[in-house]
Amino acid sequence: MPPQIQxxxxxxxxxxxxxxxxxNLFASVIEVQDNDGFINRQSRYDAxxxxxxxxxxxxxxxxxxxxxxxxxxxxxxNYATYVVLTKQVTMTNQDPVLNSAAARLGQAYKETSDxxxxxxLESSASIINCVGGSxxxxxxxxxxxxxxxxxAVLQNxxxxxxxxxxxxxxxxxxxxxxxxxxxxxxxxxxxxxNNITGFRRKFEYGTGAINTLSSEWGGVNNVRVxxxxxxxxxxxxxxxxxxxxNCFLSAQEGYKIVFxxxxxxKYIYTPPGYMNDPAHLRHASACNFYQGQCINNDLWVQxxxxxxx
Amino acid sequence: xxxxxxxxxxxFTSSVTAYQVAxxxxxxxxxxxxxxxxxxxxxxxxxxxxxxxxMAAAAAxxxxxAVTTGALSSEAVTTGGFTFIDTANPPTxxxxxxxxxxxxAGTFVVSMASTGSIAVGDWVRLxxxxxxxxxxxxxxxxxxxxxxxxxxxxxMASSGITFAADATAGTVVKYIPNRxxxxxxxxxxxxxxxxxxxxxxxxxxxxxxxxxxFRVSSDFGMLEMDKVQARVLSVTNSATVSSVTLDLxxxxxxxxxxxTSAVAAAGVSPAVAVPSSSGxxxxxxxxxxxxxxxxxxxxxxxxxxxxxxxxxxxxxxxxTSAVYDWLAIKYDRFVAE
Numbered sequence: 001m002p003p004q005i006q007x008x009x010x011x012x013x014x015x016x017x018x019x020x021x022x023x024n025l026f027a028s029v030i031e032v033q034d035n036d037g038f039i040n041r042q043s044r045y046d047a048x049x050x051x052x053x054x055x056x057x058x059x060x061x062x063x064x065x066x067x068x069x070x071x072x073x074x075x076x077x078n079y080a081t082y083v084v085l086t087k088q089v090t091m092t093n094q095d096p097v098l099n100s101a102a103a104r105l106g107q108a109y110k111e112t113s114d115x116x117x118x119x120x121l122e123s124s125a126s127i128i129n130c131v132g133g134s135x136x137x138x139x140x141x142x143x144x145x146x147x148x149x150x151x152a153v154l155q156n157x158x159x160x161x162x163x164x165x166x167x168x169x170x171x172x173x174x175x176x177x178x179x180x181x182x183x184x185x186x187x188x189x190x191x192x193x194n195n196i197t198g199f200r201r202k203f204e205y206g207t208g209a210i211n212t213l214s215s216e217w218g219g220v221n222n223v224r225v226x227x228x229x230x231x232x233x234x235x236x237x238x239x240x241x242x243x244x245x246n247c248f249l250s251a252q253e254g255y256k257i258v259f260x261x262x263x264x265x266k267y268i269y270t271p272p273g274y275m276n277d278p279a280h281l282r283h284a285s286a287c288n289f290y291q292g293q294c295i296n297n298d299l300w301v302q303x304x305x306x307x308x309x
Numbered sequence: 310x311x312x313x314x315x316x317x318x319x320x321f322t323s324s325v326t327a328y329q330v331a332x333x334x335x336x337x338x339x340x341x342x343x344x345x346x347x348x349x350x351x352x353x354x355x356x357x358x359x360x361x362x363x364m365a366a367a368a369a370x371x372x373x374x375a376v377t378t379g380a381l382s383s384e385a386v387t388t389g390g391f392t393f394i395d396t397a398n399p400p401t402x403x404x405x406x407x408x409x410x411x412x413x414a415g416t417f418v419v420s421m422a423s424t425g426s427i428a429v430g431d432w433v434r435l436x437x438x439x440x441x442x443x444x445x446x447x448x449x450x451x452x453x454x455x456x457x458x459x460x461x462x463x464x465m466a467s468s469g470i471t472f473a474a475d476a477t478a479g480t481v482v483k484y485i486p487n488r489x490x491x492x493x494x495x496x497x498x499x500x501x502x503x504x505x506x507x508x509x510x511x512x513x514x515x516x517x518x519x520x521x522x523f524r525v526s527s528d529f530g531m532l533e534m535d536k537v538q539a540r541v542l543s544v545t546n547s548a549t550v551s552s553v554t555l556d557l558x559x560x561x562x563x564x565x566x567x568x569t570s571a572v573a574a575a576g577v578s579p580a581v582a583v584p585s586s587s588g589x590x591x592x593x594x595x596x597x598x599x600x601x602x603x604x605x606x607x608x609x610x611x612x613x614x615x616x617x618x619x620x621x622x623x624x625x626x627x628x629t630s631a632v633y634d635w636l637a638i639k640y641d642r643f644v645a646e
Contacts, residue, residue, distance in 0.1 A: 039610045044586070070520055070538075070586035073610035116613060119397065123489035124611065126524050126583050131576030138446065138576055157536075235401060236482050239445040239574070241436035294611030298522045298585045299536065 009094050016103075020215035020228035021110050023117035026162055026182045026250050027257040028296065032076060034262040040074045040292060042256075074258050074294040081108060082286035087272050090283070098285060102267055105287040109265050113291055115230060117257060120293040121184075121248045122232045125303040128153070133308065138239035141308025142189070142247070144197045144220060150249055150304050151222045154181055157299035159251025163224060169206040176206050180224040185247035186231030188309035192245075193217055193225055223249065238307045247304045254300035256293065263290025317637040320344065323630065326623040327428065331616050336637035337362045339391060339619055345631035352376040355384070358625040360391035366400055367392050367426055369625050388426065389624030397615040399485035402426070404436075407479045410462075412441050412472035417449075417462035419481060424457050426622070427483050432511060433460070438479030441472055442570040445479070447495050447579065448486075450511030452549050463549040468497035468508035470567060488614040490514055496523070496580040498565055499531055504542060505559035507582060508552040515541050515553050518590035518606035521582045528577040531565040540588045553582075556591070584609065 032040050046068045055062070083101050090097050128150060133140025140146075161179035168176040177200065185193075193199055201218040202209045209216075215226045232246035266288050272280035295301055317332050339360040346353040356374040369390025372381045394400065402425070409420040419435075427433060431451050438445045444465075452463025460481070486492070491514035500506040507523075515521060519541045525534040539557035568577055590604040619637065626633070 039607055041587075070588060071605065073587050073607060075610045075612040077613050115397075119487050119489045119613075119615075120611065123487060123492040124584050125493070126522070127493065127578065127581055128524075129576065129578040131578075138442075138574065140576065235484070236404065236434060236436055236480075237446055239436060239442060241404070241480055241482075244446075292611070292613075295584070298538075298583050 011095065013095060013100065016107065018107050019111050019114075019230045020187075020226070021114035022184045022215050022226040022228045022231070023114045023121060023248070024257050025184070025213075025215075025226065026252075027117060027255050027293070028253050030074075030256055030258045032258060032260050034260065038076050040076065040258045041071050042074075042296070043069050043071045044297070045069050072294060072296055074256070074292040076258055076260050076263070076290050076292035078263065078288070078290050079112060080286065080288040081105070082268075082284050084282050084284045086282045087280065098269070098283075101285040105267060105285055109287045109289055111230065113257075113265075113289070114228075116291060117255075117293045118184075118230065118232050120295070121255065121301065121303065122234075122246050124295045124298070125248055125301045126298060127246075127303045127305055130304060130306045133306075135308055136240070137242055137307045139244060139305045139307055141192050142196060142304065142306040144199075146304060146306070147196070147220060147223050150302055151181065153302060154249065154251050154300065157251075159254065159297075159300040161222070162250065162252055166206045171206075171208065174204050174206050174208065175200055177219050177224070178222045180219055180222050181249050181251055183223050183225045183247050183249045183304070184231065185225065185227050186233050186245050186309065187227045187229045188233065188243075189225075189227060189231070189245050189247065189306065190217060192306060192308045193227075196220060233309070234305075237305075240307075242307045243309055245306045245309045247306055249302045249304055251300040253296050255295045258292035258294075260290035263288070265289035314638055314641050315636060316639045318635060320632055320634045322632050323626050323628055325629060326626050328621045328626050328633075329618050330621075330635060331618055332637050333617065334639060335362075335393065335395065335617060336619070337640045337643065338638040339393070339635070340638070341621065341625060341633050341635040343628060343631045344634050346374065346628060348379055350377055350379055354627045355386075355625045356381070358390070360393070360619075362393075364391070367622060371625060386624040389622035391625060392620040392622070394485060394618040394620055395615075396485060396488045396618065399487075402483040404480040404482040407435075407438075407481050408477065410435070410438065410441055410476040410479065412444075413475050415466060415469065415471035417466040419460045419462065421459060421481060422457060424454055424460055425483065427451060427454055427460055427481075429454055431483055432486055433481050433483050436480050436482070438476040440474050440570050441476035441479075442573040443472060443567040445573070447510060448484070450551070462510070464508070464512070464551045465497050465510050467550045468552075470498045472567065473569060488616070490612045490614045491519070491584040491609060493581050493583040496525070496529075496565075496582055499525070499534060499559065501560050501562055501564060503558050503560055505534075505539070505555045505557045505562075506552050507555060508550070509582070511551060512546050513544065513551050513553065515544055515582075515584070516606055516608040517541055517543055518588050518604070519584065519609040520586040520588045521553065521555070522585035523580070523582055524578070525565070525580045526578055528568040528572060529565060529580040530563050531559070533562040534559065534565075538585050540591070542591050543593075584611070
C-alpha cells in the first residue's frame, strides 16, 4: 500500500484584511496633463460685497469693487513599490501567486492613496474640539451638540451638503435623514457614535442600507459618518493625555485629489531575464502612481476632535 | 540578484554632536565611520558605529579607538545612538514627568527630573497638567535643554504671552510631526498693530505671499480674527522666534489673551492658523507693493515632505568637526540562524 495522503490544497484563498478607504470619497478629482509641470494650481474668485444702499438723487457712480482671486497650489508626487518573486515560486505553487501579488499591490495602492489624503486633512483642516460630552477631558467624547455645532459652522461658511436628504418610509424602525455633510473617522469612534443621542445606524435610514457603502456607519441630523481602521488618531493629544480621534467633516469641494494623466496607478509586470537576472530566475510585480492632495477651501473642511475612543 | 543592496551612502562634516541623513528606504544595516579620527593615534569614542534593524531606538554598537596604539575596543550604547525615523509613521516616545511650567513669568521653562532624549528642535506635547490647562494638549518646539533639569518652550516665551499661574505638574511627551506641508499651527499670540504679528508655539511652515486663515474663538479675546484670511508679508523662523507679519491691521481689535486654566478646562477650541491659499509675493518690507517682477508664491504648494531619516545621537557623533562616511544597506537575502 502507498502511504496515506497527508495534505490537500483548497484552491479558494482566504481573505486578506483590507481597510476601508474613506478619505478620498468626497474629494474633487483633478487630473494634471503631462508635460505641464508638477504643481497644480486652481483658483477661486472671492465674493464681492453686497450693495443694499440705493443710489441717491445725484446718481453718481459708486466706487468700484476690487475683484480678487486666490490660488490653491498642490504638488504631485510619485510613489512606487514592488515585490520580487522567484520563478521557482510561481512555477511550483498551486495558487496563482502573481495574481495575488497584483491584488495585494492594488490594495497597497488604494490604502496608501487614502492615507496620503488622511494625513493631508490632519495637517491642514481647521480643528474644533468636542465640548458637549461629559468625560471631563478636552476634547470630550463627541455628542449631538458637537455635530450640530459643526453643521452650523459649515452652513455658516456656506458649504454645500455632500448628499441629499434620505426621505422617510413606512418601514418599521426607519427614519429620514437630512441633507448631509460627510464625516470621516477612525473605527475606534464606533462606540462613541452609537452612544450619541439620535444617532441612526444606516439600517435605520428611510431607504434601509440600500445604496450605502460598507464603510458608512450611520448618521444623525445632517451628518453621515464613514469609518475606517486607518482613520486619523492623534496619540496622547487630549488635555488628560488620551488619544484624540480626528473626525474630518467636509462640504462639497472642500478638498481634492490630484492625479497626473500619465501617472495614474499602474500595475507593471517585469518577466524573468530583466533587472540583472541573466539566468531568468525571478520576476517582479510593481505599482506606481502619482498623486497630490490638498484643501480647496479651509472653511469647508473641519476636524472635529473627540476623545472617548 | 538586484542591484540595490547598498541603498544610500555618503559623507558629512559634523558641526554638533548629532546629525540626521535622509534615506531612500528603510535600511537593514546602517554604518558610519569617523574618517578624520580613524588611525590618527588619538583617543576617539565611537570611531565607528553601526545599527541593524531590530535594535531599540537610540541604541548602537560602536568601536572606540585608543590613544597612541589605535587599539579598537567594542562598546554598546542604549542612548544617543541611532534612531530610524519614517516621518509618515514615526516612532512614539514615553511620557516624562514635569514638576513646573513657568507660564506666569512668561519664560515657559518646563522642569523635568528626566529630559529623556529631548533635544533642541524636537517637538513635545504637554498633557495632564495641574494648572495651565490652557496649553494642555498643545504642541511646542524645544529651544533649549538642560539635561535632566529642564526644557524651554522658547517660541511660546518669545510671543510675550503670560498666564496667571504656573503649572505644578504634568506630562511631556516627545513626538515627531508628520511632514505634510504646510501644516496648521497653534497660535501663541497676536499683536494689535497696523501689520498684525502672529506668533506660534514652534517653527512654522509659512512663506511670504501665502494666505493664512485664522480660527480664534471668543475665549481668546481677539474674536475679530476668527475666520479672517490674510496675506503673509514676512516670516520669522529664528532659534527662539516663530512668527508671521500679516497684511492685516489688527490695531483696533480686542487684545489676544489665552483663557484662564479653569475656562480652558470647561471646554474651548484652540486658536490656530491654517494654510488657506496662495497670493502675490510682497516686495521685501512692503505691504502693498508686489515683488518686481510680480511673483506668485509656489513655495506654499501643498506637498508631502515625509521622508526616511537616520537620526544619529551624541554617542555615535562624538566629534564636532570630523568627516564621517556612512552607508545604508538593505539585504537582498538575510539569514538569521
